[in-house]
Amino acid sequence: MKITSAKVIVTCPGRNFVTLKIMTDQGVYGIGDATMNGREKAVVAYLEDHVIPCIVGMDPRRIEDIWQYLYRGAYWRRGPVTMRAIAAVDVALWDIKAKMAGMPLYQLLGGRSRDGVMVYGHANGSDIAETVDAVGQYIDLGYKAIRAQTGVPGIKDAYGVGRGKLFYEPADAALPSVTGWDTRKALNYVPKLFEKLRETYGFDHHLLHDGHHRYTPQEAANLGKMLEPYQLFWLEDVTPAENQEAFKLIRQHTVTPLAVGEIFNTIWDAKDLIQNQLIDYVRCTIVSAGGVTHLRRIADLAALYQIRTGSHGATDLSPVTMGTALHFDTWVPNFGIQEYMRHTEETDAVFPHDYHFEAGELFCGETPGHGVDIDEELAAKYPYKPAYLPVARLEDGTMWNW
Numbered sequence: 001m002k003i004t005s006a007k008v009i010v011t012c013p014g015r016n017f018v019t020l021k022i023m024t025d026q027g028v029y030g031i032g033d034a035t036m037n038g039r040e041k042a043v044v045a046y047l048e049d050h051v052i053p054c055i056v057g058m059d060p061r062r063i064e065d066i067w068q069y070l071y072r073g074a075y076w077r078r079g080p081v082t083m084r085a086i087a088a089v090d091v092a093l094w095d096i097k098a099k100m101a102g103m104p105l106y107q108l109l110g111g112r113s114r115d116g117v118m119v120y121g122h123a124n125g126s127d128i129a130e131t132v133d134a135v136g137q138y139i140d141l142g143y144k145a146i147r148a149q150t151g152v153p154g155i156k157d158a159y160g161v162g163r164g165k166l167f168y169e170p171a172d173a174a175l176p177s178v179t180g181w182d183t184r185k186a187l188n189y190v191p192k193l194f195e196k197l198r199e200t201y202g203f204d205h206h207l208l209h210d211g212h213h214r215y216t217p218q219e220a221a222n223l224g225k226m227l228e229p230y231q232l233f234w235l236e237d238v239t240p241a242e243n244q245e246a247f248k249l250i251r252q253h254t255v256t257p258l259a260v261g262e263i264f265n266t267i268w269d270a271k272d273l274i275q276n277q278l279i280d281y282v283r284c285t286i287v288s289a290g291g292v293t294h295l296r297r298i299a300d301l302a303a304l305y306q307i308r309t310g311s312h313g314a315t316d317l318s319p320v321t322m323g324t325a326l327h328f329d330t331w332v333p334n335f336g337i338q339e340y341m342r343h344t345e346e347t348d349a350v351f352p353h354d355y356h357f358e359a360g361e362l363f364c365g366e367t368p369g370h371g372v373d374i375d376e377e378l379a380a381k382y383p384y385k386p387a388y389l390p391v392a393r394l395e396d397g398t399m400w401n402w
C-alpha cells in the first residue's frame with residue numbers, strides 16, 4: 001500500500017483550521033488536524049515543504065515507523081510546529097488504518113473502557129454575578145463539570161471572558177490585542193467566585209479554573225490554598241511549566257488538584273511533573289503532542305503515577321482533533337476528563353462528524369476511522385484570515401503571560 005499524495009486544507013469558518021488529507025493507492029484517505037492558533041501558516045509550510053514530499057510513496061500502514069522517521073529525521077526535533085505536523089500525519093494514518101480495518105478507532109486502540117466521556121464546558125462572565133449565571137446555564141445543559149472564569153475589576157480583558165456565552169475564541173484580532181493583568185487583584189477576586197458558586201449550586205458539580213500561566217509559583221500556591229474549601233476538580237496552568245520543578249513548591253502548600261500540559265508537545269515536557277507526581281491531570285492532546293502514537297505514551301507514563309488525562313479541547317482544536325480525542329478518551333484506562341468548547345454550526349458543517357453530546361458526556365461514533373471528515377467545497381468558501389492570540393501586560397507595562 002502506498003501514500004499517493006497529500007494536501008493541506010486551510011479554512012476559516014469563523015476561525016482558522018489547518019487540515020492534512022493523505023490519499024492512498026487503495027482509494028482510502030485519512031485526515032489529521034494541524035491547527036496552531038495564531039501561528040497556522042508555520043505548520044502549513046512545514047507540512048507542504050518538509051513533510052509531504054518525504055511521505056509520498058511510503059506505506060501508510062507503517063504508522064510507528066513514519067512517526068519515528070518524522071521525529072528523528074527532522075534532526076531539529078520537538079517544538080509546537082514539528083509536533084503538530086507529525087500529529088496531523090499520525091492521525092491521518094490512524095484514520096486510514098481504522099477505515100481499512102472497518103472499525104472505529106477506539107476499537108483499534110484496545111476497545112471501550114467506558115461508554116461516555118465526561119466533558120467540561122467553559123462558563124464565563126464579566127464579573128462574579130454573570131459567571132455564576134453562566135455556570136447555571138451549563139448545569140441546565142446537563143454538564144457535570146464546568147470551568148469558571150470571571151472578569152476581574154480593574155483588569156482589562158481578563159483571560160477567559162468570551163464575547164458570547166457558548167463560544168469563546170481568544171484569537172480576536174489581525175495583530176495581537178493587548179490585555180491586562182494584576183495578580184493581586186485576581187487573588188483577591190477569584191476565590192470569591194468559587195465561594196459564591198459553591199454557595200449557589202453546592203458541591204454536586206465539578207468546578208475547574210484555568211490560571212492560564214499567570215501566577216508565580218508562590219502566588220499559585222496561595223491561590224491553590226485559598227481555593228481548597230471549594231474542592232475544585234482542578235486548577236490548570238497555574239504557573240508557567242517550563243520549570244517543572246516549580247510545582248514542588250506549589251505541592252508543598254496546597255492539595256488543590258493541578259492540571260498542566262495543553263502547550264506541551266512531547267512527553268519530555270511532562271516527564272518530571274509526572275514522575276514526581278507534581279500534577280494530577282496531564283492536558284496534552286492529539287494535535288499538539290504528536291498524535292495518537294505519542295499521546296498514548298504520555299498517558300501510559302502518567303498511569304504509572306495514577307495521573308489521569310484531561311485533554312485540551314478548545315475551539316482552536318478542530319473537530320478532527322475532538323473526534324480523534326474522543327476515541328482516545330473512550331479507550332484510555334486512566335481517563336480523567338475531556339475539555340469541550342463547542343464549535344460553531346459553520347465549523348461543524350465544514351467538519352461533518354459522528355460524535356454527540358448527551359447528559360454531560362460526549363460519545364464517539366461507530367464510523368470506521370475517527371469519524372470526522374472535511375467538506376472541501378465548503379471549506380474553500382472560508383479563506384484564511386490572520387488572527388492572533390492576545391498578549392498580556394502588567395499595569396506598569398511589563399510583558400506578562402497571556
Ligand SMILES: O=C(O)[C@@H](O)[C@@H](O)[C@H](O)[C@H](O)CO
Pocket residue numbers: 037170210212262313314315316339389
Ligand atoms: O484551557 C483552555 O481551554 C485555554 O487555555 C485555551 O482556550 C487556550 O487559551 C486556547 O487554546 C489558546 O488558543
Ligand SMILES: [Mg+2]
Pocket residue numbers: 210212236237262
Ligand atoms: Mg488552559
